[in-house]
Structures are given as structure tokens and as C-alpha cells.
Amino acid sequence: MKRTTQAIHTSFAQPDPYGAISMPVYHTAAYEFADAAVMADAFCGRNSLPDYSRVTNPTVSFFEERVRRLTDAHDVVAFASGMAAISNAFLVVAAAGKNIVTSKHVFGNTFALLDTTLKRFGVTTKYVDLTRPEEVVAAVDADTCCIYLEILTNPHQEVADLQALAAIAHAAGIPLIADSTAIPFTELQISALGVDIEIVSSTKYLSGGGTSIGGLVIDYGTVPQFSRRLRHEMLLNLGSYMTPHVAYMQTLGLETLHVRYQRQATSALALAQRLRGRTEIVEVNYVGLPDNPFYALAQRQFGPTAGAMLTIDLADREACFRFINHLQLIRRATNLFDNKTLAIHPASTIFGPFTDEQRRQMDIRDTTIRLSVGLEDVDDLMADLVQALQA
Template sequence: MKKQSTAIHTPYVRPDAYGSLAVPIYNNVAFEFQDAAEMADAFCNRIKAPDYARVENPTVTNLEQRVKALTGAEHVTAFNSGMAAISNTLLAVAEQGKNIVSSHHLFGNTLSLLTTTLKRYGVEARLRDLINLDAVSEAIDENTCAVFLEVITNPQMEVADLKAIADIAHEKRVPVIADSTVIPFTETNLKSLGVDIEVVSSTKYLSGGGTSLGGLVIDYGTFPDINNRVKYELLFNLGAYMTPQAAYMQTLGLETLDVRYQRQAANALWVAQKLDRVVKVNYVGLPDNPYYALAQKQFGTTAGAMLTIDLESKEACYRFLNRLQMVHRATNLFDSRTLAIHPASTIFGNFSEEQLNNMDVRQTTIRLSIGLEAKEDILADILQALGRIDN
């Protein structure tokens, strides 16, 4: 089956007692067993059966199975947020004395996790220019436990060569972990580019209308010990499993992901093309973008629904935001609605100017997440806000 069909028709692990077509919400904690032996087998993972909803729930399992079928992954584990997916994955590879090679171009909390939280536990973050392959190679040594990167950075819109980085990392037996939130996993084949594990904020494209928090760890099985630690150590010991309510909403979102994404990506490209005539636009789907060819090679013909524009000052950005009428002033990405935010004063608001400069997060940048509204209405609201900036 094609992916759109697979998203809808992946069967339950166990048939529903009532033949429900939509996955039920199993809003319960405990599960009964036929006898003591079955109970022991379930708890020790000798059979596929839920034992306790903190680590396995049929509604969540159904979502995991659908994502597994769509991606060809060996394992998929659902967490209660994108940051939980990232932190559990990095904790699965890291330990005192190890280092993680990454970039300054990361989402603010991801960078803080690497440089502050994990640092307290003796893990070094080696932040390099991942466009410079020599710098990547020089940074990896016998204590490197992972290379971590975003497939399109937020909000710098940088695209690194995943295959080239993976070749360098794998030669030294180091896994590559990629945050692929910006481009849906239904649009890519990152395994073929050498990515070992994808982490995804399913809060974004999957939930669709900004209805629920979630994260996914999509493990291609090339480093088996990582899944064992994620699934049978950290999930049990840290308790960050996705809730059945969130899994239900995100399963519904998964069924419509393809049609929504195609509309959002098309809207983003059209808006970027129109805005490119009047303001500085950064969108990897534009042919004159420095990462256009690489993005097309790695992600296909679509380039996601996030773009940025740069104005003349922070004050101009604030005036622009304040004059928006339909576009919402809000965080989050890939909602059904178009959203706008000033990253430097919000998502990165607790970083110093020196840190912002190191991350290439400018005070002049507005990030736009393009939604499902009529593209003409999105553009009209942005243009009217731009037109009033100097008034």
C-alpha cells in the first residue's frame, strides 16, 4: 500500500473486542491476565501484551505501529513531548566522560539540554559547524556517543549533508540522531541517508490543529543497544510515555497528515515566492536558497511549512507582529493556523546576546509557520502588516 493508505489501514496488534474502526481510547492503568504465567511473560516482554499503562497502552501502541509501518523502523516509542523524545534518546547514548557532536544551530531547549543539563552529568557538547565536514570529523573521537542535528534548523533554516555526516560518523561507529520535525517522516527516507534514529515532535504535523503534545523515537535498529535503553530502561525509570488521549488525537492526525502537509507546504512555497519580492525571505524551497539543491535531494520536492523573514530591526518585528489580524502571534509549528513569532525574544529569550550571535539567531527575524488557510488570505495579512511598519 502507499503511505496514505498505510497511515489509515495498519491493523491493531490485537483485534478490538467490538470491531471499532477508529482506535479506542484505553483510558485505564492496569490490564488483566489469564494466569500467572501470562502475567510474567508480559512483564518480561516475552509476549506482546500491555502490562501497565505507564510503559504500554493499546491506544499508544497503535500509533507506534502505524509509524513503524510508515517508516520501516525497527522500533518506535511514543513520548509525551518532543523534548522527552530527544532527552530520552540522548540519555540512552550518553554517560559521564562521553561527548555529543552537534551544532549551535538548535532549538533553544535542545541546546540547553546539551550545554546545561547533560553537562552537569559529565557529558560534553561539542558544538561545531556541521556544514564543515572536516570540523565534524575532527570533533568525533573515541568518546563520542552520538552526532545530533536538526534536518532543517529552527530558525536558521540550515541544511547539513546527512549522508556525508553519517558516513563520517559510521566509520567511527558513532550513531547519527536527527530531529526531523520540520519535514514529516512520510516525506523522507532518512534511513537511506544514514540516519540511525529520528526524533520527532509529534505535537507539530501529527496533531495538526495543535491539539496534543507528543514525541516519537523512530529507531532503525542499526545500534540495537539504544532501543533497549530507551524502551526497557528510560521509559520505565523516567515515566515519560505518551498518554492514550494524546495518542488517539495524533492517530487521527496521522490519517490526514499527507493531505494537510501537501497543502501547507504548497502554501508555504507560494507565500515565500510572493514575499521574496518585498522582504528578505529564508525558505529552502526557493531555488536561490543556498540549501535548495541539498534539500531537494534529501527531502524531495517539498520543503516544509516553516519560513523566516528579516526586517530592519527588532522594533520593526514587534510592529509587524502587533499589526497582524488573521495570523496568530503564537509559538508552535505546523498548526492548522498560520503562526508568527519573534524567536530571539521568546524561544531564545533567556540567552545572552553573545549566545544569540553564536547561534545566528537575529533580533531582526520573524518565524512563520504556514497553515491551511487560503494562501491569498495568509499573504494579504502579512503584506498589510509589512505595509504599516513605517507608519
Template sequence: MKKQTLAIDTPYQHPDAYGALSMPVYHCAAYEFDNAEEMADAFCGRSDMPDYSRVTNPTVTYFERKVAALAEAAEAVAFSSGMAAISNTLFCLASQGRTILTSRHLFGNTFALIGGTMLRFGVRPKLCDLTDIEAVENAIDDTTCCIFMEIITNPQMEIADIRALADVAHRHNIPLVADTTTIPFTQFSAKALGVDIEVVSSTKYISGGATSIGGVVIDYGTHPNFGKRMRQEMLMNLGAYMSPHVAYMQTVGLETLDARYRVQADNALTVAKAIKDIPGIQRVRYPGLADDPYHDIARRQFGETSGAMLTIDIASKEACYKFIDNLRLIRRATNLFDNRSLAIHPASTIFGNFNERQREKMDILDTTIRLSIGLEAAEDIIEDIKGGLKY
């Protein structure tokens, strides 16, 4: 079946007693077994029966199986947030004395996790320009446990060569971990590009309009024992499993993901083209634009669409604040890929707790505004941007 069909018609793991068309929400903590042997099999992973909702729940399992089917993956594991998906993945792969090879061009909390929190546990970051494949090759040593990347960096809009990074990683027997939140797995295949482990903030496109917070780790089964350790250690010991109600809402969101994404991506390209020459806008960054420095690699890796995030640069931080304050349709809010269009000033919010020198090294500019383009009419979004510039 095509992905859009799979998103709607993936069968339940067990038939529903009442023939419900939507997977019921199993709001329960524990499950009764017929006998002691059946209980032991469930707890030790020898059956697919749920044992305890901190680690397995039928509603969450159905969401995970649907994601795995859409991504053509060995397994998917659902978490309480995108950051939980990232942190559990990295704690699963790393240990004291190991290093994570990554870029300075990361989402603020991801950078803080790798460069701060994990450092306290003896795991060090090694920062490298991931667009320089030779530099990446030279940066790997015996301590490197993985390469971690974002497929379109937030908010720098940088795109590295995923296939080349995967080849380097695999030559050194380490996994490539990719945060693919900016382009949904219904649009492109991370597996085909060599990604071993995919992490996604399902809060974004998947949730269906910012209804809930969640994250997913998609395991392609190419790194030994990752899936087993994730289930038997990370979920059991760290307790960040997705809740059943969130899984229900995000399962419903998956059904319309492809349709919503295509409208948002089309809107983003229309908006980017329309505003790139407006007086007052110094630069528009969107890989769908033919003159964007990452346009060719975006087309090669992601196909005909380039996501629904773009950035604009205007005169100053003060001008950015005035622009945001002047908006009437676009919401002043964090998050990405809501049904509504959103605007934020990354330097003073997402990266507000980094000092000026740190932001400079991360290429976070005071002049940048990040826009997440929603499902409104593109013409109305464009008019609101024009209105925002009247200060």
C-alpha cells in the same frame, strides 16, 4: 501499500471486540492476566500484552506501530513531548564523560538541554559546523557518543548533508540522531539517508492541528541495544510515556498528515515567492526558493517539498514587534505546523533566556521573524504579511 494507505489502514495489534473502526482509547492503568506465567511474560517483554500503562498501553502501541510502519523502522516509541523524545534518546546514548557532537544551530530548548542540563550529569557538548564534513570528522574522538542534528535548523534554516554525516558517524561506530520534525517521514526517508535514530515532535504535523503535545523516537535498528534500553530502562525509569488520549488524537492526525502537509508546503512556497521582493522585507529564507543557498541539497534529500517553516528579516527588533502586532490572520503564537499560520520573534521568545553574546554565536538575529504556514488560502496569508508591514 502506499504510505497514505498505511496511515489509515494499519491493522490493530489485536482484534477489537466490537469491531471499532478507530482504535479505542484505553484509559486504564493496569491489566488483568489469566495466570502468573502470562503476567511474567508481559512484564519481561516476552509477549506483546500490556503490563502497565506507564510503559505500554494498547492505544499508544497502535500509534507507535503505525509510525514505525510509515517510517519503515524497526520500532517507534511515543513520548509525552518532543523534548521528552530528545532527552530520553540522549540519556539512552550518553553517559558520564561522553560528548555529544552537535551544532550551535539548534532549537533553544534542545541547545539548553545539551549545553546545560546534560552538562550537570557529566555529558559535554562539542559544537561544530555540521555543514563542514571535514570539521565533523576531526571533531570526533573516543568520547563521542553520537552526532545530533536538525534536518532544517530552527530558525536558522540551515541544511546539512545527512548522508555525509551518516557516513562519518558510521566510520566511527557512533549513531546519527536527527530531529526531523520540519519534514514529515511520509515525505522523505531518513533511513535511506543513513539516519540511525529519528526524533520527532509529534505536536507539530502529526497531531493534526495542534490538538496535543507528543514526541516520537523512531529506531531503525542499526545501533546495538538502543531499542531494548529505551523500552526497559528509559520508559521504566524516567516515566515520560505518551498518554492514551494523546495517542488516539495523534493516530487520527496521522490519517490526514500527508494531505495536510502537501497543502502547507505548497502554501509556504507560494508565500515565500510572493513576499521575497516586497518592500520592507530584507530577506526571506525558505529552501524551496531556487535562490536559497540550501535549495539543491533540500531537493536532493527531501524531494519536491521543503516544509512549512520560513523566516523573514526586516529592519529591526522594533519593526518585528510592530509587524507581529499588526497581523490579523496569522496568529501570534509559538508552535509549528498548526492548521493556522503562526508568527513569532525567536530572539525575544524561544531564545529570550540566552544573552546577547550567546544569541550572536547561534545566529539568532533580532531582525528575524519565524512563520509557520498553515492551511488558509495562500492569498490571504500574503495579504496579512503585507498588512503587517504597514507600520
């Protein structure tokens, strides 16, 4: 089946007694077993029966299986948030004395996790320019446990060569871990580019309407024991599994992901093209524009679409605030890839807790506004943007 069909048709692990065509929500903590032997087998992983909803739940397992089939992955584990997915993946591969090679162009909380939380436990981070493979080679050493990146950075819109980074990682015997949230996994086969572990904030495109918080770790089976440690150590010991109701909502979101994404990406490109002609705007940054420095690489890696996030730069912070305050249709809110179009000033919000020097090092400018393009008519969105710019 094609991916759009596969996203809708996945068989249940067990037949529903009432013939439901949507996976029911199993709001239960525990499960009854036929006998002690079956119960023991469930708790020790010798059968596929759920034992306790902190680590296994039929509704969540169905969501995981649907994603696994769409991605041709070895295993998929669903978490309570994108940050939970990132932190659990790091904890599988890292240990005291190890280091992670990445860029300072990562999401603010990911930077804080690396630079503060993991550092307290003896895991250090080496920050390099991931678009320069020679810097990555120089940074990797015997204690490096992984190379990590976002495939399209937020809000910088930076794209690194995944195949080049994979070659470096695999030569060193370490995994390449990539956050692919900005481009849905229905649009590219990231494992073919050498990515070993894929991380997705399912809060974004999968949720669709911004209804629920979740994250996914997608294991392509190239890192020995990775999924086993993730399920049998991290889920058991840290307890950050996705809830069944969230899994139900995101399973429904997955069914319309492809068609929603195509509309959002098409609108994002149209807005980027139109906004470039506005004299109030200093810069429009969108990798779908042919003169963008990452355009050719993005086309090769992601295909013909470039996501639903773009940024504009205005004259200064005050101009950004005036613009945001005058928006009428577009919502002043965080999150990405909601059905509604959203605008935010990253420097004062997502990256607001950081110092001026830290923001400078992360290349977060006071002049930047991030737009997440939704499903509204593109003419209505443009009209709102123009009136706010004129104001």
C-alpha cells in the same frame, strides 16, 4: 500499499469486541491477566500484552505501530513531548565522560539540555559547523557517543549533508541521530540517507491542529540494544511515555498528514515567492527557493517540498514587533505546523532566556520573524502579511 493508504489502514493487535474501526482510547493504568504465568511473561517482555500504562498502552502501541510501518523502522517509541524524545534518546547513548557532536543551530531547549542539564551529569557537547564535514571529523573522538542535528534547523533553515555525516559517524562506530520534525517522515526515507535514530516532535505536523504534545523516537535497527534500553530502562525509570488520549488524537492526525503537509508546503513556497518582492523585507529565507544556498541539497534529501516554515527579516526589532502586533488573521503564537498560520519573534521568545552573546553564537537575529504556514487560503494569508508590513 502507498504511504497515504498505509497511514489510514493498520490492523489492531487484537480484534475490538465491538468492531470499532478507530482504535479505542484505553484510559486505564493497569491490566488483568489470565494467570500468574501470563502476568510474569508480560512484565518480563516475553509476550506482547500490556502490563502498566506508564510503559505500555494499547492505544499508544497502535500509534507506534502505525508510524513503524510508515517508516519501515525496527521500533518506534512514543513520548510525552518532543523534548522527552530527545532527552531519552541522548540518555540511551550518553554517559559521564562522553561527548555529543552537534551544531549551535539547534532549537533553544535542545541547546539548554545539552549545554546545561547534561553537562551537570558529565556529558559534554562539541559545537561545530555541520555543513563542513572536515569540522565534524576533527571533533569526533574516542569519547563521542553520537552526532546529532536537525535536518532543517529552526529558525535558521540550515541543511547539512546527511549522507556525509552518516559516513563520519559510522566510520567512528557511533550513531547519527537526526530531528526530522521540519519535514514529515511521509515525505522522505531518512534511513536511506544513513540516519540511525530519527526524532520527531509529533506535536507539530502529526497533531495538525495543535491539539496535543508528543514526541517519537524512531529506531532503524542499526544501533545494538538501542530500543531495548529505551523501552526497558528509560521508560521504566523516567516515566515519560505518551498518554493514550494524545496517541488517539495523533493517530487521527497521522491519517491526514500527507494531504495537510502538501497544502502547507505549497502555500509556504507561494508566500516566500510573493514576499521577496516587498521592499519592507530585508530577507526571505526558505529552502524551497531555487537561489537558496541549501536548495539543491534540500531537494536531493527531502524531495520537491521544503516544509511549511519560513523566515523574514525586517529592519530591526521594533519593526518586527510592529509587524507582529498588526497581524489580524495570522496568530501570534509559538508551535510549528498547526492548521493555523503562526508568527513569532524567536529572539525575544524561544531564545529570550539566553544572553545576547549566546544568541549571537547561535546566529539568532533580532530582525527575524518565523512564520509557520497553515491551511488557510494563501491569498488571505498574503493580504494579512501585506497590511501588517504596511502598518
